Amino acid sequence: FIMENCDELMPDYLNFIKGVVDSEDLPLNISRETLQQSKILKVIRKNLIKKCMELFSEIAEDKDNFKKFYEQFGKNIKLGIHEDSTNRKKLAEFLRYHTSTSGDETSSLSGLRLPHEGEPDRPFYYITGESREAVANSAFVERVKKRGFEVVYMVDPIDEYCVQQLKEFDGKKLVSVTREGLELPESEEEKKKFEEDKVKFEKLCKVMKDILDKKVQKVSVSNRLVSSPCCIVTSEYGWSANMERIMKAQAFRDSSTMGYMASKKNLEINPDHSIMKALRERVENDQDDKTARDLVVLLFETALLTSGFSLEEPGSHANRIYRMIKLGLDIDEADAVEESTSEPVAVPKVEGAEEDASRMEEVD
Structure with missing residues (x-):
């Protein structure tokens, strides 16, 4: 039995992974055309995902290689955070973002510097937006940056779905600076x-x-x-x-949801x-x-x-x-608009125009 594109073995967010799974014993349905759901498939799926995480970790050791990898498949990793609750924590380690202090380089969430050494529980601040320039100049980051806190810039549309599931990282909350109730340390x-x-x-x-x-x-x-x-x-x-x-x-948005x-x-x-x-x-x-x-x-x-x-x-x-x-x-305001009651300019009659018009009617 040979099967191509077995969805049961790999999740959607890892659809860019290509390979062959060879097993001596897989349960088939009665028609022997498809695989039956079983514990064996779940174990294989779990091991495949684990192997992928190990490969990603190996790539991440080389900064230049991982940068190329992330440019191509960063969205898949973010989709995985949205869909795969089991491996969410591990996938979050591969996220890379520009921040208010990183310049042209990107930083991992674990690479973000703490605001103050004496405040390890201080949350990570982030802002979502259309572009890096837009969020960097946003009014929301003014006070946060002035206080010396690092702000993560999330400018990919899928980031909105990603942070809905990723509430915290490494024991620290992710807090949006655009939400009400933002608390900053004050004297x-x-x-x-x-x-x-x-x-x-x-x-x-x-x-x-x-x-x-x-x-x-x-x-x-x-x-x-x-x-x-x-x-x-x-x-x-x-x-x-x-x-x-x-x-x-x-x-295909749902107007009722809006x-x-x-x-x-x-x-x-x-x-x-x-x-x-x-x-x-x-x-x-x-x-x-x-x-x-x-x-x-x-x-x-x-x-x-x-x-x-x-x-x-x-x-x-x-x-x-x-x-x-x-x-x-x-x-x-009274002089802003020119009066529309002025007499229209008289257009001089062209000699022979009526004569030409009557000739045209005769032709018709």
Whole structure:
């Protein structure tokens, strides 16, 4: 009995492995055309996977060879982490990523440096996104990098599925910097200032929530931002902005799933940013200020874009931008558009045109 492409012997994520399995005794079904499920097949499958892991470990000893291997079959390893719970821990050792400190080189998760020697339980921070440049310049990594923590850049679409299953590595949790509830170590002085800022910006947060209404779950003061005025964070168990983008691109996506899995958005503001300080003063003076309302929506939509989301109404966003440009150029709204009531320009008649038209009718 000879069989080609036996799916029972090798998992899908190892479909690039080619070889021959020779056994003296394999159980066949009654028609003797296919193999029967048995303990023998499971043992062979287990040993084949184990042998593959050993081969991967051998390749990983040579950095240059493993780099070529990973470029070709890195996605298969990530798929294995998603599908194979038994070998997930072993497969995670073969993952390679760029980080905020690795430059052009990639690093394994075990090669990530600990934030502080005295804090071995500190989690690994990661961010998912469309490209390495996009995540490196993201508002989410500002404070984390400033504190000296290394951030793993995950820019492959399959990474989203991979980290859903890989909750921890080597006893340390993997924490997304784009999720709400991000906790960074703070001094007592910083904690005190943060509590004061929450009280100081309480009214602004309430006004912004009223303006944005159902677009966000809540508006709160953040300590994760440095140079950005605000950002959009997602709930711990919902889709990230990157995952939402991936799911929207699916040809056969389930619209019903999009409804309840789509990210629940929270707007976090930077109390130290000049824009938020000026906006707070404006709202304190008059919370019904039309310009302030426009600015809040504009800030929210800009934060959506910088946080990796797409706009539901890009036309409205464009109009708000145009209004701000007019304001900056000191253009009066009444003079912005030329009057459409002006008389149309008279077009001079061409001699002989009517005569030619009548001749054409005769020909018809």
